[in-house]
Amino acid sequence: MDLNTITEVAHPKSRAHLPAWTAGDAWLAGGTWLFSEPQAHLRRLIDLTDLKWPALTIGDDNLTIAATCTVAQLDGFACPPDWIASPLINQCCRSFLASFKIWKTATVGGNICMSLPAGPMISLTSALDGIGTIWQADGGERKIPIIEFVTGNQQNVLKPGDLLRQIDVPLAALKRRSAFRQISLTPVGRSAALLIGTVDNDGDFALTVTASTTRPLKLFFATIPEQEELRETIMRRIPDNLYHTDIHGKPTWRKHMTLRLAEEIRAELRAQP
Structure with a gap:
């Protein structure tokens, strides 16, 4: 869609060249949502692609995912063999309600910043303890867990x-055992519930609940719990008003599927050696 109110497109080459933010500005990375509907309030786009951030970088302790990394780049990344949680990357990338054209353009950061309950990059980075780095408008910087x-x-x-x-994913998180479950109300529809379970070397179990709830939640256990303990914890920690409702699923059904998928994850990880 043409954005016929735009009068300027800025192309900063570094943070120092980022223009002062004013009303009517918008960041432009993939632009798959930005150009999907009218944006009559916008006057200027600030194109982030000229910053040329490396899409994916393996450091000593983290995998750094640039906010401008596309879904296709992430999905095609060759992960080291000891990253036994790496199948989650491909599973989450394939949870998009999107065509291959969107895959090649949509960005990890854009999906997270859009902050839809069904955002699979939110699911992935929350489950893997991702830490986001925010460049603040006042020139400062802060870090925050994606789960928050x-x-x-x-x-x-x-x-x-x-x-x-960027989002920094600890390498230790990528070396955990994991299990993934996702369901949609219709075939290849938007996720109505997307849950990820992980177990670290100490046996600690974490369950990340997304898509069925309006924001991501993470439940921690010292060991893989029994069925009833897991169910009771979900019932206690996730109030009914936190379950999302739209045409892709009603809260009661999303709650039921959250409980069902959580039990499937628990059983799968319990059965693994």
Whole structure:
């Protein structure tokens, strides 16, 4: 869609060249949502692609995912063999309600900043203890766990002019055992529930609940719990008003599927050696 109110497109080459944020500005990375509907309030786009951030970088302790990394780049990344949780990357990438054209354009950061309950990059980075780096409009910088970044349906911690620079995923998280479950109300539809379970070397179990709830939640256990303990914890920790409702699923059904998929994950990880 043409954005016929845009009068300027800025192309900064570095953070120092980022223009001062004003009303009517928008960051442009993939632009798959930005160009999907009218944006009559916008006057200027600030193109982030000229910053040329490396899409994916393996460091001593983290995998750094640039906010401008595309879904296709992430999905095609060759992971080391000891990253036994790496199948989660491909599973989450394939949880998009999107064509191959969107895959090649949509960005990891854009999906997280859009902050939809069904955002699979939120699911992935939350489950793997991702830490987001935010470039603040005042020139500062802060870090925040992605599990805390999204605060509700299309709501997050960003203030006007703030920019998500990258997500750092601990290498230790990529070496955990994992299990993935996702369901949609219709074939290849938007995720109505997406749950990920992980177990570390000490036996600690974490369950990340997304898509069925308006914001991501993570439940921790010292060991893989029994069925009833897991169910009771979900019932206690996730109030009914936190389950999302839209045409892709009603809260009661999403709650039922959350409980069902959580038990499937628990049983799968319990059965693994």
